[in-house]
Amino acid sequence: DGGITQSPKYLFRKEGQNVTLSCEQNLNHDAMYWYRQDPGQGLRLIYYSQIVNDFQKGDIAEGYSVSREKKESFPLTVTSAQKNPTAFYLCASSSSGGAGSPLHFGNGTRLTVT
Amino acid sequence: AQRVTQPEKLLSVFKGAPVELKCNYSYSGSPELFWYVQYSRQRLQLLLRHISRESIKGFTADLNKGETSFHLKKPFAQEEDSAMYYCALHNQGGKLIFGQGTELSVKP
Numbered sequence: 001d002g003g004i005t006q007s008p009k010y011l012f013r014k015e016g017q018n019v020t021l022s023c024e025q026n027l028n029h030d031a032m033y034w035y036r037q038d039p040g041q042g043l044r045l046i047y048y049s050q051i052v053n054d055f056q057k058g059d060i061a062e063g064y065s066v067s068r069e070k071k072e073s074f075p076l077t078v079t080s081a082q083k084n085p086t087a088f089y090l091c092a093s094s095s096s097g098g099a100g101s102p103l104h105f106g107n108g109t110r111l112t113v114t
Numbered sequence: 115a116q117r118v119t120q121p122e123k124l125l126s127v128f129k130g131a132p133v134e135l136k137c138n139y140s141y142s143g144s145p146e147l148f149w150y151v152q153y154s155r156q157r158l159q160l161l162l163r164h165i166s167r168e169s170i171k172g173f174t175a176d177l178n179k180g181e182t183s184f185h186l187k188k189p190f191a192q193e194e195d196s197a198m199y200y201c202a203l204h205n206q207g208g209k210l211i212f213g214q215g216t217e218l219s220v221k222p
Contacts, residue, residue: 031208040123042200042214050208058209090158102148103210105158
């Protein structure tokens with residue numbers, strides 16, 4: 001079954017700890033994205049990558065880091081510098097990253113930091 | 115600034131009534147616009163895109179460059195249309211910018 005897999009579904013961490021969210025796709029897509037979804041704020045772009053070994057900051061990159069060492073993987077690390085890390089995180093991919101290329105989304109990871 | 119605005123957080127209609135979910139955008143170039151939908155307990159998925167000029171599940175959306183709008187319309191709402199709807203703009207740099215979302219509730 002082709003698609004995007006995010007793991008884990010739920011994640012709990014203590015404040016001050018870094019945590020890494022996994023995102024894997026087997027669609028052979030070039031572009032991958034991380035969004036944060038908060039009630040009333042829609043989806044906000046954290047980071048995106050249009051090609052392996054390259055990525056760009058989105059609108060709310062502070063406190064987050066990513067890597068794109070493999071085409072199929074785009075892990076997101078939520079660092080202790082992120083002031084409000086508790087949120088629902090969505091990963092997505094698209095075939096080319098160009099305008100007009102629709103996104104395919106994962107099921108999301110709900111992160112709770114206490 | 116590039117921005118997508120969905121002015122309604124919640125839209126509630128009765129089954130069989132027409133529905134229009136509003137979307138306005140701010141973008142200096144030629145926009146590529148999309149509507150995404152998230153049904154309960156399902157992942158976010160593409161509903162339609164303006165370049166296709168298609169009708170999906172009875173929904174249509176027309177790009178109005180003069181009014182910078184891309185409203186989503188359906189003449190007769192069904193209960194299964196109840197979901198969260200997001201309007202999105204894809205810019206030339208590869209970023210997909212989403213609106214805040216509108217929750218559509220179709221009552222029997």
